[in-house]
Amino acid sequence: MARRTIFDKLGGAGNVRAAVDKFYEKILADPSISHFFSSIDMKKQKAKQFQMMSLVFGGPNEYKGRDMYTAHKHLPLTDAHFDAVAGHFVSTLNELGVEKAVVEEATAVVASTRGQVLGREKPPGAAP
Numbered sequence: 001m002a003r004r005t006i007f008d009k010l011g012g013a014g015n016v017r018a019a020v021d022k023f024y025e026k027i028l029a030d031p032s033i034s035h036f037f038s039s040i041d042m043k044k045q046k047a048k049q050f051q052m053m054s055l056v057f058g059g060p061n062e063y064k065g066r067d068m069y070t071a072h073k074h075l076p077l078t079d080a081h082f083d084a085v086a087g088h089f090v091s092t093l094n095e096l097g098v099e100k101a102v103v104e105e106a107t108a109v110v111a112s113t114r115g116q117v118l119g120r121e122k123p124p125g126a127a128p
């Protein structure tokens with residue numbers, strides 16, 4: 001039997017899209033982080049986030065955006081910002097009724113991006 005990816009376990013593209021919508025509603029309603037998105041085109045951002053989530057969750061690889069280091073290096077982000085975003089991600093999946101083990105697996109993938117998002121780690125293959 002083929003390995004089931006997190007993308008499949010979440011229920012495929014429709015659910016991942018629903019998760020992205022809910023996730024952004026939470027981010028935009030959170031005054032500790034919403035200002036980072038004030039001049040961002042959320043339609044494009046959601047599309048990129050969808051592609052990114054599909055990719056990290058083992059779904060179709062259609063991600064055309066920048067790596068996580070390059071996408072965030074101009075932003076003064078702290079661990080608190082990262083924790084806020086990661087927290088909204090977990091509550092989104094919980095509210096959608098995603099199984100606990102799948103939430104944990106998906107959260108571990110998001111957690112693995114912390115070093116690059118906060119500028120501490122460069123992407124693989126980057127100049128030192």
Ligand code: HEM
Pocket residue numbers: 033036037040048049052064065066067071072075077081082083085086110113117
């Ligand atoms: C938790 C892990 C995170 C992931 C997986 C993630 C993912 C992404 C992706 C896929 C993009 C689009 C990249 C591109 O335009 O090529 C992006 C851009 C962006 N992210 Fe994140 N992000 C994360 C954390 C954060 C945090 C903590 C913040 C701020 C609170 C943030 C704020 C932004 C902003 C403002 C942009 C747009 C940058 C621009 O176009 O100028 N992200 N992120």
